Amino acid sequence: MSRLLEIAGLQAGYGAVQALFDVDLTVDQGEVVALMGRNGMGKTTTIRTLCRLLPIRSGTIRFAGTDLGPLPAHRAARLGLGLVPEGRRCFAPLTVAENLIVAARPGPWDRDRVEALFPRLAERRRQPAATLSGGEQQMLAIGRALMTNPRLLILDEATEGLAPVVRQEIWSAIAALKGQGLSILLVDKSLREIRAVADRAVVLERGCSIWSGRPASLTAEEADRYLGV
Amino acid sequence: MSRIAVINLATLGLLIGGALTAHLTGHAFLVTLATKAAIFALAGVGLNFALGYGGLVSFGHAAFFGIGGYVTGILASHAMSGQPLTTLPYTMNGTNEMLAIWPMVLLVSGLAALAIGALSLRTSGVYFIMVTLAFAQMIYWFAVGWPAYGGEDGLSFYVRNAFPGVQTMQPLSWFLICAGLLLMTLGFTAVVMRARFGLALQAARRNTQRTVAVGIRPFGIRLTAFVLSAMITGLAGSLYADLNRFVSPAMLSWYMSGEIMVFVILGGVGRLVGPVAGAMLFVTMEHLLGGISDYWQVLLGLVLLGVVLWSPGGIVGMLSGRGRGHA
Numbered sequence: 001m002s003r004l005l006e007i008a009g010l011q012a013g014y015g016a017v018q019a020l021f022d023v024d025l026t027v028d029q030g031e032v033v034a035l036m037g038r039n040g041m042g043k044t045t046t047i048r049t050l051c052r053l054l055p056i057r058s059g060t061i062r063f064a065g066t067d068l069g070p071l072p073a074h075r076a077a078r079l080g081l082g083l084v085p086e087g088r089r090c091f092a093p094l095t096v097a098e099n100l101i102v103a104a105r106p107g108p109w110d111r112d113r114v115e116a117l118f119p120r121l122a123e124r125r126r127q128p129a130a131t132l133s134g135g136e137q138q139m140l141a142i143g144r145a146l147m148t149n150p151r152l153l154i155l156d157e158a159t160e161g162l163a164p165v166v167r168q169e170i171w172s173a174i175a176a177l178k179g180q181g182l183s184i185l186l187v188d189k190s191l192r193e194i195r196a197v198a199d200r201a202v203v204l205e206r207g208c209s210i211w212s213g214r215p216a217s218l219t220a221e222e223a224d225r226y227l228g229v
Numbered sequence: 230m231s232r233i234a235v236i237n238l239a240t241l242g243l244l245i246g247g248a249l250t251a252h253l254t255g256h257a258f259l260v261t262l263a264t265k266a267a268i269f270a271l272a273g274v275g276l277n278f279a280l281g282y283g284g285l286v287s288f289g290h291a292a293f294f295g296i297g298g299y300v301t302g303i304l305a306s307h308a309m310s311g312q313p314l315t316t317l318p319y320t321m322n323g324t325n326e327m328l329a330i331w332p333m334v335l336l337v338s339g340l341a342a343l344a345i346g347a348l349s350l351r352t353s354g355v356y357f358i359m360v361t362l363a364f365a366q367m368i369y370w371f372a373v374g375w376p377a378y379g380g381e382d383g384l385s386f387y388v389r390n391a392f393p394g395v396q397t398m399q400p401l402s403w404f405l406i407c408a409g410l411l412l413m414t415l416g417f418t419a420v421v422m423r424a425r426f427g428l429a430l431q432a433a434r435r436n437t438q439r440t441v442a443v444g445i446r447p448f449g450i451r452l453t454a455f456v457l458s459a460m461i462t463g464l465a466g467s468l469y470a471d472l473n474r475f476v477s478p479a480m481l482s483w484y485m486s487g488e489i490m491v492f493v494i495l496g497g498v499g500r501l502v503g504p505v506a507g508a509m510l511f512v513t514m515e516h517l518l519g520g521i522s523d524y525w526q527v528l529l530g531l532v533l534l535g536v537v538l539w540s541p542g543g544i545v546g547m548l549s550g551r552g553r554g555h556a
Contacts, residue, residue: 053438077444085439091432093499102428103443148443 002029004152004183005050010059012049018057019045021207025185027152032174032184034194034215036227037204043187044086046204047156050185051083052076064151078105082150086157086187089141090129097125099140100147107149114143117173135166142173153177155186159193171197191215191223203227233500233549240502240545241415244270244509245408252401260400261472266505266512267407268468273492273504274414275461280490281499282422283454284434289345289361290489292368293338293459295481297466300334302476303378305386325390327397327406330467338463339456341368346455350448362483369481383477390471397471407468411505414461419501421457430454431499462489491529495536497543506544 003026010023020042027033035043048054050061052073061068068076077083091099100111100121115122118139124132129140138158145153155174159167171193178184178197188194194201195215203211203218203226211218211226218226244263251259272294279285307314307323314321324330349360378384389397397403421427433440433447440447470476479485488511496507511529518525540547 051442053441072446073438073441074444074446077442081442083442085442089439091428091439092435093431094428098423098428099432102425102432102445104425105444144443 003027004029004031004064005185006060006062007046007050008060010046010049010061011057012045012054013057014045014054019207020049020057022209023059023204023207024209024212025202027183027185030181030183031200032178032186032198034198034201035185035187035204036189036191036194036201038227041204042207043204044156045207047083047154047185047187051081051154077148080149080151082145082148082153084138084141084145084153084155084158086160089137090132090144092130093128095126095128096121096132096140099129099144103144103147105148109146109149111147114146117146117176118143133166135162135169138162138166138170139173142170146177151183153182153184155184155188157187157189159188159190167193189227191218191227233545236545236548237502240506240509241412244505248401248404248408252404257400260404262512262516264400264404264407264472265469266509267404267411268465268472269489269492269508269512270505271407271411271414271468272462272465272489273496273508274411274418275458275463275465276489277458277493277499277504278418278461279455279458280493281497281503282427282434283430283451283458285350285451285455285458286358287361287455287458288358288483288486288490289349289363289365290459290462291481291483291485292345292361292365293342293462294466294469294485294489295368295372295476295478296338296341297334297463297468298470298476298480299372299378299384299466300337300463301330301390301467301470302384302386304330304333305390305470306378306384309386309388325388327390327392327467327471330390331464334463334467335460338466339460342456342459343452346452346459350451350455362486365481365486366483369478369483372478372481379477381478383475383479385475387474389474403472407472410464410468414464415501415505422501426450426453491533493543495533495543497545498541500543500545500549503543503545510544 005027007023007025011020013019023046035046037043049056052068052071056069063079063081066079100114120136121139121143124136129137132140159170175197198215201215201218202209205226244266248260248263276287276290279287304323305325308325314323345364349357352360373381391397392406395402395406429440429445429450433450437447466480492504492507492511495510496505497503514525514529518528536543
């Protein structure tokens with residue numbers, strides 16, 4: 001398997017506050033990697049730095065053979081980083097279809113394929129994104145990232161705050177994407193689902209990557225220590 | 230037909246139907262009033278392009294309105310006097326043909342916006358408002374201190390510029406030219422805002438980082454929108470100069486910037502025909518109330534206050550109920 005993403009010795013932060021001290025992380029082609037850790041340990045900071053939304057203080061990020069360090073965020077995105085950010089997720093004033101069109105870049109993913117993955121989006125095509133439910137907005141955010149035809153789909157807390165039924169729909173979509181060979185980096189807290197879908201997990205603690213391996217091999221004691229609140 | 234489409238058609242119908250009725254009943258003055266509304270509407274459509282769709286609150290659009298006016302006035306006055314504008318590097322004469330003036334207006338206001346936008350778009354929020362205002366004031370004071378073209382007194386030209394096959398001094402013909410340009414610009418805006426560029430502009434208004442994350446660079450999109458917006462407002466300035474056959478630094482003043490903003494806010498920010506409705510209401514109030522008292526703007530202020538407090542979507546937003554930012 002060829003290496004798609006390689007983060008080494010990454011340090012980053014916000015102003016005077018350093019949040020990442022030493023993060024190592026790799027994703028191979030076709031691999032699903034889960035980034036785990038308690039709140040405030042640097043998961044979202046890692047992703048924001050990877051997507052060039054935060055400056056790199058030290059360390060390197062190589063993606064698809066390119067050093068991301070000198071690139072502005074929009075160029076990094078065009079290289080194939082498909083971010084689904086956490087929180088409120090869509091372009092509210094645009095309709096569902098427009099949210100997808102605006103992100104479109106050439107490749108196998110188009111509106112038909114996104115709507116096949118999330119049939120609910122097809123039903124709501126002409127509706128303003130602001131009127132969607134939280135789960136539908138999350139589907140739209142994933143669809144929008146897929147429309148950019150990413151080489152790596154990055155999901156930051158994609159199922160947080162959603163109803164259990166909707167979470168299940170999102171997880172099955174993620175599994176389907178994995179089945180289609182898409183490389184995925186995801187941040188999530190639900191160990192059970194991660195065990196089912198992720199090939200590998202990386203645990204962050206206080207801004208450092210401290211554990212990496214198959215999620216199934218994470219012992220209950222480790223899970224409690226690293227992920228328990 | 231959707232509710233917003235009905236409102237759009239009704240607004241435009243009111244403007245054009247009103248002018249035709251005034252013509253048929255022999256009220257030439259009211260035709261000219263409708264022409265003024267159409268021109269103000271066009272200026273507002275231009276500002277709405279940047280402010281409404283792009284969230285770029287420019288408080289300097291009078292600069293482009295005035296530049297459009299001055300380009301028109303300068304070309305017309307040279308055509309009248311027969312003096313060339315310049316003989317270096319080659320001789321360039323004035324012209325009184327609208328079809329030659331308009332491209333020049335679009336070019337000059339577009340270039341001005343490119344320079345102003347490239348600098349001011351590095352800021353945002355209140356700084357953007359102030360930087361655009363500062364540029365407009367610079368151009369205003371330049372015009373005041375430029376005696377060759379009238380300085381503070383402005384510049385008159387006695388005959389309205391010519392349009393092939395049309396007697397432009399005839400009020401209805403002149404109205405139809407202005408209304409035609411307004412309709413074309415509205416059509417252009419509607420098409421652009423549904424295309425990927427327009428969608429990206431609206432997306433960036435709400436969330437810059439999310440736009441970046443899908444590989445779009447907001448600066449380029451915003452600069453393009455700012456330039457297009459200025460070109461439209463510049464064209465309106467050209468028509469306004471022709472309407473009055475007079476240009477003066479007043480067209481460039483911050484007061485004018487504020488008025489253009491009022492058309493947009495009254496009618497509905499980010500609504501396609503919002504500026505048309507806003508300009509019509511403004512011109513109507515100015516005409517009806519201005520005759521009663523010089524302080525009619527006190528009432529305008531109250532109306533504006535009411536709109537901002539109770540109907541942030543303006544007249545169009547109020548009529549269409551809750552809805553999206555554009556249609």
